[in-house]
Amino acid sequence: MRALRAAFLSQRLIVGIGLAVLLVISAASIAMDVRSRTDTAWVDHTLDVLNKIADVRLLIRRAESAARGFALTNDENFAREFRETSSAIPETLADLKKAVSDNDDESRLVASTEPLLSRRLAIIAELVRLQAAHDSAGRTALISKAEGRVAMDKLSANLDSLSAEEHRLLAVRSAQSDWSGKVLLTTDLVGVLLILILAMYLIRGAYLSNRALATSLTAARAANESLEAEVVAQEEHIGAVNEVVRHSFSVMENTFNTIAEAVLVVDTRGDILLTNPAAERLLGHRDDMSIADLWKINTFCETDGTTIQPENRPYTLALRGQFLDQREVVVRPHDGRKQVRVSVSGRPLRDAAGKISGACLVVHDITDLHEAERKLQQAQKLEAIGKLTGGVAHDFNNMLTVITGTMEVLMDELQGNPDALQTAALVGQAAERCTELIQHLLAFARKQPLRPRNIDINTAILDIAKLLRPTLGEQIEIDAILEDDVAEAHVDSSQLAHSLVNMAINSRDAMPEGGKLLLETRSVVLDEAYARANPDVTSGPYVMIAVSDSGCGMPPEVCDQAFDPFFTTKGVGKGSGLGLSMVYGFVKQSGGHIKIYSEPGHGTTIRLYLPPASAVEEAQAIAGAPVLRGGEAILVVEDDPIVRDFVMAQLRSLGYRTIAAADSREALSCVQSGAPFDLLFTDVILPGGMSGRQLADETERLRPGTKVLFTSGYTDNAIVHHGRLDEGVVLLSKPYRKSDLARMVRVALGDLSGDVGQQPIAQPPQPDKAQRRA
Numbered sequence: 115m116r117a118l119r120a121a122f123l124s125q126r127l128i129v130g131i132g133l134a135v136l137l138v139i140s141a142a143s144i145a146m147d148v149r150s151r152t153d154t155a156w157v158d159h160t161l162d163v164l165n166k167i168a169d170v171r172l173l174i175r176r177a178e179s180a181a182r183g184f185a186l187t188n189d190e191n192f193a194r195e196f197r198e199t200s201s202a203i204p205e206t207l208a209d210l211k212k213a214v215s216d217n218d219d220e221s222r223l224v225a226s227t228e229p230l231l232s233r234r235l236a237i238i239a240e241l242v243r244l245q246a247a248h249d250s251a252g253r254t255a256l257i258s259k260a261e262g263r264v265a266m267d268k269l270s271a272n273l274d275s276l277s278a279e280e281h282r283l284l285a286v287r288s289a290q291s292d293w294s295g296k297v298l299l300t301t302d303l304v305g306v307l308l309i310l311i312l313a314m315y316l317i318r319g320a321y322l323s324n325r326a327l328a329t330s331l332t333a334a335r336a337a338n339e340s341l342e343a344e345v346v347a348q349e350e351h352i353g354a355v356n357e358v359v360r361h362s363f364s365v366m367e368n369t370f371n372t373i374a375e376a377v378l379v380v381d382t383r384g385d386i387l388l389t390n391p392a393a394e395r396l397l398g399h400r401d402d403m404s405i406a407d408l409w410k411i412n413t414f415c416e417t418d419g420t421t422i423q424p425e426n427r428p429y430t431l432a433l434r435g436q437f438l439d440q441r442e443v444v445v446r447p448h449d450g451r452k453q454v455r456v457s458v459s460g461r462p463l464r465d466a467a468g469k470i471s472g473a474c475l476v477v478h479d480i481t482d483l484h485e486a487e488r489k490l491q492q493a494q495k496l497e498a499i500g501k502l503t504g505g506v507a508h509d510f511n512n513m514l515t516v517i518t519g520t521m522e523v524l525m526d527e528l529q530g531n532p533d534a535l536q537t538a539a540l541v542g543q544a545a546e547r548c549t550e551l552i553q554h555l556l557a558f559a560r561k562q563p564l565r566p567r568n569i570d571i572n573t574a575i576l577d578i579a580k581l582l583r584p585t586l587g588e589q590i591e592i593d594a595i596l597e598d599d600v601a602e603a604h605v606d607s608s609q610l611a612h613s614l615v616n617m618a619i620n621s622r623d624a625m626p627e628g629g630k631l632l633l634e635t636r637s638v639v640l641d642e643a644y645a646r647a648n649p650d651v652t653s654g655p656y657v658m659i660a661v662s663d664s665g666c667g668m669p670p671e672v673c674d675q676a677f678d679p680f681f682t683t684k685g686v687g688k689g690s691g692l693g694l695s696m697v698y699g700f701v702k703q704s705g706g707h708i709k710i711y712s713e714p715g716h717g718t719t720i721r722l723y724l725p726p727a728s729a730v731e732e733a734q735a736i737a738g739a740p741v742l743r744g745g746e747a748i749l750v751v752e753d754d755p756i757v758r759d760f761v762m763a764q765l766r767s768l769g770y771r772t773i774a775a776a777d778s779r780e781a782l783s784c785v786q787s788g789a790p791f792d793l794l795f796t797d798v799i800l801p802g803g804m805s806g807r808q809l810a811d812e813t814e815r816l817r818p819g820t821k822v823l824f825t826s827g828y829t830d831n832a833i834v835h836h837g838r839l840d841e842g843v844v845l846l847s848k849p850y851r852k853s854d855l856a857r858m859v860r861v862a863l864g865d866l867s868g869d870v871g872q873q874p875i876a877q878p879p880q881p882d883k884a885q886r887r888a
Contacts, residue, residue: 153291432460432473568727589628602727624665656723746792777802798826823862
């Protein structure tokens with residue numbers, strides 16, 4: 115019984131103990147279960163706080179990314195994304211603040227983070243506003259303060275502290291949860307079967323807690339991966355934007371490096387910060403050179419040749435705040451490079467505070483433009499001189515007509531007085547010399563009537579070379595290089611021969627100790643580029659004749675005046691200085707181009723570019739005709755009374771009847787009155803309201819078939835166009851002799867066959883004896 119009692123008691127004790135243990139275990143299990151649930155809730159709470167912190171970080175990064183995207187591209191979508199993100203941040207921060215309200219330290223940390231976040235967003239918003247306004251200076255100034263970076267650093271530090279604290283709490287609470295599970299499991303194992311159900315319950319509770327924790331961790335991991343994916347997408351977008359920026363920069367850099375203007379950016383110390391390849395070509399710039407170094411390797415002068423003083427240098431003026439616009443400067447390199455004329459523009463550069471931080475200079479090469487302007491001015495000067503000399507030659511020829519014609523009569527009457535005859539001959543020679551000078555003037559003024567025809571240039575050059583050998587002397591070696599298939603030229607052969615003789619004698623005078631004269635011919639084509647560089651040239655085919663010598667040559671200042679009339683480098687009485695001016699006028703009047711090349715000590719080359727032969731069939735020159743007399747009536751129209759009286763006396767001596775008229779009005783009255791005459795002999799330039807050509811046209815209308823003979827000291831557009839007589843015009847050029855007058859009267863009346871415009875061509879006057887190239 116006792117045993118049973120003992121067993122019962124023991125059983126009861128065991129049961130009691132078991133029950134007690136069960137109760138204890140149950141109580142412990144209940145307590146541990148409660149503890150486990152509490153730990154799980156705190157873990158969930160911690161994870162929720164971490165998620166809210168991650169949300170705040172994500173929104174801040176999105177705002178910054180949107181701001182950077184807008185700064186790079188000015189894309190309004192980025193600005194809109196920034197505003198939407200900024201508006202969502204306060205609400206997310208409020209949720210975070212509420213979530214940590216149970217933790218005083220974290221609450222204070224969040225509270226201190228809130229103004230930092232507001233300031234950071236304000237700075238980013240201000241940057242977006244400045245970028246939208248294109249205020250680069252304001253944006254640079256705001257960035258330079260680094261206020262946003264300081265705020266972001268503090269903000270990141272606060273968020274990092276929050277995250278660290280929450281991670282610490284998560285670790286502590288997870289450890290506590292694990293410990294509770296282990297205690298519960300140990301208790302269940304000690305209670306074996308009695309606490310199996312409780313143990314299973316606790317295990318199940320722990321399992322559920324762990325699963326909830328794993329689920330939370332998985333969700334946090336997924337959120338983190340999503341955040342990383344968005345960051346990668348933003349980085350790819352920013353990379354694409356950077357590529358666009360790099361491409362734009364490359365285009366700008368290539369443009370900067372290929373422009374013809376030299377660009378120099380200098381700082382206040384004179385160091386060159388930025389330049390392009392054109393600076394090397396124009397100024398000789400090399401790497402690591404300062405602006406002072408450029409002044410050492412070049413001499414910079416004003417256009418008048420004076421050296422620019424340091425205080426007046428372009429970069430000095432720009433650094434003082436002055437604006438320079440197209441200031442012309444002459445650059446003379448010291449290393450043998452060609453001198454150039456440039457136009458310099460400059461502007462001061464200022465920093466964000468408005469203080470001058472440097473200067474930018476733009477240097478434009480205007481050498482070719484200046485040369486074209488110089489050539490144009492030279493052509494205009496020669497044209498003006500030509501008009502003046504043409505007018506002088508007209509009046510002078512009137513006087514020479516009387517002098518030369520009268521001298522013929524006087525010499526006939528002085529045949530029995532040798533001394534007086536010799537004196538008269540000297541006067542006649544002087545008149546002939548004046549005639550030669552007038553012909554030079556007319557050639558330069560392009561007022562001489564040319565009679566061009568198609569000629570074989572090579573044959574003409576060889577014939578002239580034969581004549582030159584005795585003229586130039588044995589000390590001058592004459593050589594010719596003639597292109598075999600050179601085209602024919604359409605020029606006045608007499609004037610061409612005269613021009614080449616003038617140039618040859620100029621070459622001889624440039625070689626007093628002897629030398630070599632080279633004559634060349636070639637067919638050439640002057641292209642558009644050459645025509646642009648020489649404004650007086652028409653592009654197209656030409657026949658080129660070059661006359662080169664090995665003489666002393668000419669400096670540039672002499673070359674510039676070589677074609678000016680009366681310009682000579684010889685002493686007084688040793689030449690008129692009209693040789694090359696005559697050549698210039700002849701070539702221009704023929705529709706050609708002339709170019710002179712010379713260097714002191716290296717000789718001179720003059721190239722004539724003549725028009726090629728025309729397809730018009732050339733008229734044959736008429737043979738000389740004997741002086742004939744006549745008895746026809748001639749209406750003489752001449753405004754100069756001395757010339758008029760002389761002509762009428764000469765015509766009467768040849769047997770003609772004459773009617774005199776002093777101007778076109780009086781001549782027209784004679785025609786209208788029915789006065790009988792067989793030939794109208796009229797000056798081209800007349801007073802009375804009509805020119806000689808107009809008078810002839812009106813006479814033809816009133817009296818069809820009337821013969822006309824024109825005379826003039828120089829030609830104008832009345833009967834000459836493009837330097838050539840109009841078709842059907844008969845011209846007797848002043849001054850003329852009695853034999854010339856007699857012959858041309860018969861030509862005009864139709865007694866002599868041949869070219870009605872042809873007049874006997876005297877041998878070209880010999881060039882000045884010692885004419886030297888001007």
